[in-house]
Amino acid sequence: MMVGKRRVVIVPCSGIGKPFGTVAREAAYDLVEDLRPDTTRIVALSKLVLGDQESRAIVAADPVVTIDGCKLNCAAKMVKESGGTIAVEVAVLEVFRRHKDLKPEGIAQLNSEGVRLALVLAQELLPEIDALTTATGEVDHA
Amino acid sequence: MPDLPEKKAGIISCSGEELAEGTVTRLAALKVLHQTRRGDTVTLCLPLFLAGGEGERTFAKFYPTITVDGCQLRCAARATERYSAKPAASLVITDLAAERGISGIAGCRRLNDAGQQAVEATAEVLAGLVDQVLGRTVPPPKVMEDPVARRPVGTCQCGSGVPVTMLTINGRAVEAVALPILLDRFVGAGRTVDAAGLNDLLVQVRIYNEVLPEDEAAWVDALRLELESRSREGPP
Numbered sequence: 408m409m410v411g412k413r414r415v416v417i418v419p420c421s422g423i424g425k426p427f428g429t430v431a432r433e434a435a436y437d438l439v440e441d442l443r444p445d446t447t448r449i450v451a452l453s454k455l456v457l458g459d460q461e462s463r464a465i466v467a468a469d470p471v472v473t474i475d476g477c478k479l480n481c482a483a484k485m486v487k488e489s490g491g492t493i494a495v496e497v498a499v500l501e502v503f504r505r506h507k508d509l510k511p512e513g514i515a516q517l518n519s520e521g522v523r524l525a526l527v528l529a530q531e532l533l534p535e536i537d538a539l540t541t542a543t544g545e546v547d548h549a
Numbered sequence: 550m551p552d553l554p555e556k557k558a559g560i561i562s563c564s565g566e567e568l569a570e571g572t573v574t575r576l577a578a579l580k581v582l583h584q585t586r587r588g589d590t591v592t593l594c595l596p597l598f599l600a601g602g603e604g605e606r607t608f609a610k611f612y613p614t615i616t617v618d619g620c621q622l623r624c625a626a627r628a629t630e631r632y633s634a635k636p637a638a639s640l641v642i643t644d645l646a647a648e649r650g651i652s653g654i655a656g657c658r659r660l661n662d663a664g665q666q667a668v669e670a671t672a673e674v675l676a677g678l679v680d681q682v683l684g685r686t687v688p689p690p691k692v693m694e695d696p697v698a699r700r701p702v703g704t705c706q707c708g709s710g711v712p713v714t715m716l717t718i719n720g721r722a723v724e725a726v727a728l729p730i731l732l733d734r735f736v737g738a739g740r741t742v743d744a745a746g747l748n749d750l751l752v753q754v755r756i757y758n759e760v761l762p763e764d765e766a767a768w769v770d771a772l773r774l775e776l777e778s779r780s781r782e783g784p785p
Contacts, residue, residue, distance in 0.1 A: 419566060420596065421563075421564040422594050423564060423575060423578065423594050432564075432566060436657060440657075440658060449566045449567050450567065451564075451565040451566045452566065453563040453565050453595050453596075454567075454624055456628045457631075459622065459624070479597065479600050481594065481597060481600040484599070484600045485599065515575075515576055515583070
């Protein structure tokens with residue numbers, strides 16, 4: 408068994424009805440593609456809905472950050488139902504309340520405010536993600 | 550399923566965040582929902598089958614639903630069938646791309662050219678399937694693009710899903726799935742709010758809702774109140 412840096416699993420909601428869902432998705436990509444590509448990974452929410460065993464094992468083994476676009480909190484609920492441990496639970500609406508100037512619009516294509524809101528959300532998560540990944544534990548499953 | 554007046558097709562995409570093909574499903578679904586078949590289609594976030602309420606789980610029973618999946622796991626199709634009802638039709642992007650000779654789809658966040666081609670091809674096929682499940686032989690006239698989606702009222706928190714009305718049945722708050730549409734149809738047909746009319750309405754309500762025998766009288770009372778309330782308020 409190897410010991411090393413953990414990977415933090417990012418699970419955004421799959422919201423398709425409002426721009427906040429797109430912000431959740433965009434923030435997840437900010438983290439895994441730009442800000443922390445080596446220490447984070449995405450798990451698709453649809454796989455958890457289906458009960459995909461591999462995805463369930465990943466969220467059960469590594470710390471999870473959920474990003475939800477509405478108060479139904481689908482991402483958080485599905486991770487919990489899949490046996491995962493949520494390290495950080497974020498709601499886009501909460502972040503938006505602190506950054507009212509960044510009103511997201513557009514679902515297929517976010518406006519520039521929405522893109523900035525996603526980046527702000529992602530950046531706010533960095534201290535917690537870094538703390539989770541500097542803790543030693545079983546190595547990632549990627 | 551009754552012959553409802555405003556028949557719409559449901560579209561559920563996997564929106565898979567791990568693969569570029571998941572982004573293709575999302576963007577193709579949105580193109581059909583908001584542009585090419587706007588007004589004829591509705592959607593639901595896939596996780597709401599589990600995280601939502603009865604209204605969400607009735608979605609595919611209520612709307613003939615087309616699922617769009619990015620890969621062979623077919624999460625949207627399988628989850629829709631498992632938690633709601635069998636989809637009327639299903640699409641898988643990897644299959645469609647192979648058929649159309651589109652290769653090299655990449656870019657989960659920003660699709661490359663192949664990904665954009667796949668979006669266009671998927672949206673085209675999806676629109677055809679919408680026409681098919683709605684029984685159309687001729688495609689509708691083209692509509693101007695409008696980024697703002699029309700949303701049905703009184704639906705789920707994410708702005709999509711089957712319309713519902715909250716009723717009080719024997720002291721319990723009950724979500725009556727599809728009731729707004731059924732009431733519209735009842736009123737539109739010029740039905741009278743009498744015992745026969747309410748009984749017919751209850752038959753329709755039962756299709757989408759569990760009505761326990763001991764609650765029948767309370768449902769009839771609640772339906773009468775809803776109809777009387779509508780009558781006072783006038784047409785929507």
